[in-house]
Amino acid sequence: MKKLFNGPDTIVEDMLDGYVASYSDYVARGEHPRVVVRAAPKAAGKVGIVIGNGCGHEPIAMGWVGEGMLDANAVGDIFAAPPADLILDAIRAADRGAGVLLLISKHAGDVINGEMAVELARMEGLEVEPLLMYDDISSAPKGKEADRRGAAGTTFIYKIVGAKAEEGVSLAELKTLGEYVRDNTRTLAAAVAPGISPITGKAMFHLPEDEVYLGMGVHGE
Numbered sequence: 001m002k003k004l005f006n007g008p009d010t011i012v013e014d015m016l017d018g019y020v021a022s023y024s025d026y027v028a029r030g031e032h033p034r035v036v037v038r039a040a041p042k043a044a045g046k047v048g049i050v051i052g053n054g055c056g057h058e059p060i061a062m063g064w065v066g067e068g069m070l071d072a073n074a075v076g077d078i079f080a081a082p083p084a085d086l087i088l089d090a091i092r093a094a095d096r097g098a099g100v101l102l103l104i105s106k107h108a109g110d111v112i113n114g115e116m117a118v119e120l121a122r123m124e125g126l127e128v129e130p131l132l133m134y135d136d137i138s139s140a141p142k143g144k145e146a147d148r149r150g151a152a153g154t155t156f157i158y159k160i161v162g163a164k165a166e167e168g169v170s171l172a173e174l175k176t177l178g179e180y181v182r183d184n185t186r187t188l189a190a191a192v193a194p195g196i197s198p199i200t201g202k203a204m205f206h207l208p209e210d211e212v213y214l215g216m217g218v219h220g221e
Contacts, residue, residue, distance in 0.1 A: 008199045012055045012077060019062060026066045032089040034082065036062045036073045041096065047171045048072065048094030049162055051103040052087040052114060054079045057218060060155065069162035070103075071096075078199055079219045081109030087117035091128055099127035099171035101178065103157060105150030106134040107219075129171055131178045133157055135185045138215030145183070151218055153185040191216035 005011050013033065020027055020036065030037045042048070051061045052074035062073045071094035076082035091100050100121070104114035114130060121128045134145065135153030161178045191213040194203040204220030207213055 003196070003198055005198060011198055012075060015055065015058070016062075016075065019058075027062065030072060030089060030093045032074075032086060034075045034086055035090045035093055036065050036075065037090075037093045038065055038067065038071055040067070042067070042071060042166065043168075044096050045098050046096050046168050047098045047165050047174055048091075048096055048100040049103065049158075049165055049174075050074070050087070050090045050094045050100055051105070051158070052076065052082040052090060052110065052117070053105060054081055054109075054219075061158070064155065064158045064162075068166050069158050071100075078197065081107065081113045084113045084116035084120060087114060088120045091117060091121045091126060092124075095126055098168075099129065101161070101165075101171060101174050102128055102130045103154070103178070104130055104132050105154050106132050107149060110150075127171065129175050131157070131175055131182075133178075133182055135182065135187045136215075136217065137186050137188055139217065139221075149217055149221070151187045151189060153182075153187040156185050157181050188214065189216045189218070190214050191220075194220065 027036050028039045048071040050072045053061050054076040056078045064070050065073050072090040074082040074087045074090040094100050104110050118128050118130050133150045133154040134148040136149040136151040139149040140147035157178050160181050194205045
């Protein structure tokens with residue numbers, strides 16, 4: 001698979017530089033260079049919405065930073081959850097005085113670092129609530145929905161909860177709405193070819209050319 005980039009050591013920063021330069025009307029860099037925020041913050045007194053995720057899923061989630069959607073995105077390394085202190089920077093950037101809803105796609109690293117970021121934010125006196133997101137039916141059976149992975153269905157939460165946040169509703173109402181959207185969303189992924197890691201240059205998984213794999217996770221699980 002052919003790729004165009006300067007080098008694996010700077011691939012995330014270079015991508016962020018290019019994205020923010022191309023869409024400066026909509027997004028900007030936060031105080032931390034790995035945080036993408038709205039170019040025009042929402043009005044004071046409204047709940048902020050934040051997500052942290054590994055790079056490599058674009059346009060998720062920086063592509064959903066903007067009016068009526070996310071307020072800030074903390075960007076980790078390729079397919080690696082951002083550290084807790086980076087997520088905390090994003091929470092600070094999104095806080096408009098009414099609390100922050102932290103969206104956490106259910107993968108082990110994201111959950112651990114996200115929950116730690118919530119604790120750190122609360123220690124600073126910030127009001128923040130986590131919302132675990134999961135939708136992939138291939139990762140756990142019916143009746144064990146909370147064991148499922150987060151996948152493409154999380155985007156419905158970005159948009160629906162993000163739009164409601166613009167109306168000025170409370171943090172508790174937004175979390176309840178997010179849980180409702182999550183609990184009514186199901187996805188199933190189909191993989192037709194493996195991605196090639198820009199770091200290792202190797203395929204993320206192996207799949208015969210005449211096969212399609214149903215139930216592939218977003219990182220090639």
